[in-house]
Amino acid sequence: MRSVVLLLSMSMLCILSSTIYFQTLYGQNHKTIINSAISANLTESTVENSIPPQSTSSSSDKLKVVSSFYPIYEFVKKVGGDKIDSLVLIPTGLEPHDFEPTINQIQAANSADALVFNGLGFETWIDKINTKNKIDASNSINASYIDNRTKSFDPHIWLDPVFAKKETENIRDGLIKIDPNNRDYYSQNAKIFINELDTLDKTIRADLKSCKKHDFVAFHNAFSYFAKRYGLNQHTITTTGPEEEIKPQRLVEIIQLAKNLGLHVIYSEELIDPRYALAVAQEIPDAKVLVLSPIEGLTKDEQSKGIGYVDKMNENIQNLKQGLECSQ
Numbered sequence: 339m340r341s342v343v344l345l346l347s348m349s350m351l352c353i354l355s356s357t358i359y360f361q362t363l364y365g366q367n368h369k370t371i372i373n374s375a376i377s378a379n380l381t382e383s384t385v386e387n388s389i390p391p392q393s394t395s396s397s398s399d400k401l402k403v404v405s406s407f408y409p410i411y412e413f414v415k416k417v418g419g420d421k422i423d424s425l426v427l428i429p430t431g432l433e434p435h436d437f438e439p440t441i442n443q444i445q446a447a448n449s450a451d452a453l454v455f456n457g458l459g460f461e462t463w464i465d466k467i468n469t470k471n472k473i474d475a476s477n478s479i480n481a482s483y484i485d486n487r488t489k490s491f492d493p494h495i496w497l498d499p500v501f502a503k504k505e506t507e508n509i510r511d512g513l514i515k516i517d518p519n520n521r522d523y524y525s526q527n528a529k530i531f532i533n534e535l536d537t538l539d540k541t542i543r544a545d546l547k548s549c550k551k552h553d554f555v556a557f558h559n560a561f562s563y564f565a566k567r568y569g570l571n572q573h574t575i576t577t578t579g580p581e582e583e584i585k586p587q588r589l590v591e592i593i594q595l596a597k598n599l600g601l602h603v604i605y606s607e608e609l610i611d612p613r614y615a616l617a618v619a620q621e622i623p624d625a626k627v628l629v630l631s632p633i634e635g636l637t638k639d640e641q642s643k644g645i646g647y648v649d650k651m652n653e654n655i656q657n658l659k660q661g662l663e664c665s666q
């Protein structure tokens with residue numbers, strides 16, 4: 339076992355020192371994604387509608403609504419439409435797990451009419467913000483999994499379209515409570531988006547109906563609710579969250595598991611470095627790395643193309659169909 343770990347460590351070192359290897363195995367696009375994610379982290383670059391580092395004022399008399407991070411921001415925009423000024427607290431190109439808001443971001447959120455958040459402990463900083471109205475999108479959702487890192491409920495409910503519908507309803511109800519004059523508008527918008535989520539749910543059920551495999555290896559534990567909804571088994575490279583330092587021993591375990599299950603696709607994410615998934619795939623004959631997005635943000639490329647939650651879920655399903663060996 340020790341020699342396997344040593345070999346693996348050496349192969350990882352090769353991966354760490356070779357961008358050419360990234361390009362040939364993973365593709366040019368993904369190298370670009372890594373670069374943009376790193377650049378976003380270094381500069382804390384703001385995307386359109388993220389809270390600017392300094393400014394807090396808004397001249398509009400629309401309802402000013404701040405959402406905590408990407409998918410919630412999209413759900414809020416779908417429901418609020420042009421009746422609200424919508425901002426996002428965590429810049430959309432950043433991985434949100436270990437985010438901490440700056441004083442300026444806290445002040446900007448405090449001055450908004452409402453703050454919408456996912457809840458279930460995902461936004462560990464939520465109590466630092468005192469917006470006059472807070473909408474908890476996870477309200478009354480029956481979360482059943484426990485997150486290894488926080489020892490609280492697993493917060494990744496948005497990846498289950500049925501729970502995403504409930505989050506949309508909670509956002510609708512929260513906006514109506516604050517702004518009852520636009521009740522019909524918010525209700526109609528929510529209905530349209532919920533219909534899209536219903537269609538997505540039906541598509542996933544149809545697409546995953548005839549797969550040879552039911553196990554997949556994701557990067558972090560974002561897919562517990564998704565897997566339960568669609569009868570799949572999630573395994574993960576990290577045992578806590580995306581910020582965890584992964585030891586070679588863990589990679590050895592996941593390689594062995596993937597071999598035992600006969601898996602040939604290892605999943606990575608668009609906002610994290612794929613080298614761990616690559617290190618696992620390299621040790622499995624005929625294996626490759628694809629993206630299975632936890633939809634915790636968007637790359638700059640995706641933002642500029644207007645790609646959203648349903649598009650990302652459909653991409654996930656196409657990539658899952660390869661790993662699960664489903665009929666096309």
Ligand SMILES: [Zn+2]
Nearest residue numbers: 558560632634
């Ligand atoms: Zn996550």
